[in-house]
Amino acid sequence: MEAPLAERIRPKKLSEYISQLHLVGEQGLLTHQIARGIIPSLILWGPPGTGKTTLAQIMAEESKRPFFMLSAINSGVKDIREILDKAKQSGGMFTAKNPILFIDEIHRFSKSQQDSLLAAVEKGWVTLIGATTENPSFEVIPALLSRCQVYVLNPFAKDDLEALLHRAIKTDAYLKTKDIQLKETEALLRLSGGDGRKLLNIFELVVNASEGDLIEITNEKVMQLAQKNTVLYDKSGEMHYDIVSAFIKSIRGSDPNGAVYWLARMIEGGEDINFIARRMLILASEDIGNANPTALIMANNTFQAATIIGYPESRIILSQCAVYLATSAKSNASYVAIGKAQQAVKQTGDLAVPLHLRNAPTKLMKELGYGDAYKYSHDFDNNFIEQEFLPTEISETKFYEPGENNREKEIRHFLKNRWKDKYNY
CATH class of the missing domain: 1.20.272.10 (Zinc Finger, Delta Prime; domain 3)
Structure with missing residues (x-):
């Protein structure tokens, strides 16, 4: 049986890999590690169809390491131990001989299955690369998570998805025999939801359902064919x-x-x-x-x-x-506030903590004035005294803007009463 289109055009080297520039672009977090072949154990976390398996295979290929792959759906502790026994013969941590063990959907492994990986990762018998669509903080045991770096993969952007389609048309042996005209791509991109595999599956479905060698891809044609073949619900990823x-x-x-x-x-x-x-x-x-x-x-x-x-x-x-x-009142004020604060941190860097807010556990720190000007709020009326809690460079910056619901109107009144005009509440 012929492999699906997504498998047929899977990239074999980093130069062919599309998207995730924050990881594998010129300044990517993984780019130099891959080039040097010094790859730590890591978890790739991202939605389905964003290139997790492909990236793991490329890492193994470009670092010249043996590659073992397990799926958490149909593998048990016995399968893990068989691979680890082979890997023990390879020797030192992070060497060229050190095999890569890729575990797809690692979040589906039980605690005991994840426990069985600990010694091998700790001693460097294997470099573990786990792939997950779920937050590893919830699904990977703390002992294993602490031994791995976590890298986030993003859904494909519009340009990435279109690049996938053009690559498929240009490089796939079967598609090259057709005259495929991408008249419209909006429906394909919308149905894919940023999932590259899903995009190629729908595209292949449309091509295979078309007669003749001249195939024009339009939004109407895609919706007509795709809707007839969309599954009701697929908890593994499609819907x-x-x-x-x-x-x-x-x-x-x-x-x-x-x-x-x-x-x-x-x-x-x-x-x-x-x-x-x-x-x-x-x-x-x-x-x-x-x-x-x-x-x-x-x-x-x-x-x-x-x-x-x-x-x-x-x-x-x-x-x-x-x-x-x-049926509850709604507010995203706290969500917006942390987003603004994180952006400020990225833009301003590691600003110094004001002296009056610093801890002074040693005699030297006390002599340097750490904590001297700090005012203990409980020593003042209403447990409040105005003082500066932000670095000087961003003084008076307001990150939290209360919503217009009843509860946050009370919060706004409280803040206005305390801070007067400082934050413009």
Whole structure:
């Protein structure tokens, strides 16, 4: 059986790799490590179809290392140990002989399976490269995570996706026999959702369903053919992110009906409980925040309760939480505030901590004036005294702007009362 198009045109070297310039561009975080062949154990975290497996294979090829690949879906501790036994013969840590062990969907490994990797990673018998679509902070055990660097892969941008299509037309042996005209690409790009593999699958479907050697790709043709072949729900990736996106946006948009419908779609599709509950936990802070601080408590309790109880009863708990979040007051003020603060850090660098805010655990530090001018808030009326808490260079910068909901109007009043005109609250 012929391999899918995405597999047929998979890049074999770094110069052919599309996107992820922050990792493998001229100034990429991994570029020089790959060139020198000194690759640490790492986790590649990103949505489906963003080149995680391809990047791992290229690392092995360009560093001239043996490459072993396991899928967490169908591999167990026995499979891991067989590969590790072979790897032990290779010798020293981070050497050219040191094999790369790539584990796809490492988040699906149990704790015991992940534990079985610890000694090999610690002693350098293998360089572990794990790929995951889930946050490794939740899905990878702390002991293993602490031994790995985490690198984030981004969804493909429009230019990247179009470059994939043109490469396929130009390099694939079968497609080269056709006269393919990309008249319109918007539908292809929209349906792909930034997933390169999904894009190529849909593109191949459209090409194979077309008669003759002249094939014109239009939005109408793509939608007509793709919609007939779209699966209802695929928790491994195809519709996975589209459905959860609709779920989150329904809650953010205060529509409990949309929320429970998309929740039902995920439940009927066999979605992981933790995945659903975790998304609501994030939303409770990102989209509700201090407009209703109880939402975060509710979502956290839902996460714990649903995990303990499991299906089918957990559907009731998940539904209760989804409806509660959807009907809650909304604010993204805290989310916006940390984004602004992080941007300021990137732009201004490591500004010095003002002397009065520094700790003074030693005699020398006390003599240098560390902490001298600090005013202990509880020594003053209303437990407040005005003083500067930001570096001099960004003094009076306002990152947090309270929302217009009742709770944050109270917060704005509190801040205005304390800081007067300093932050313009």
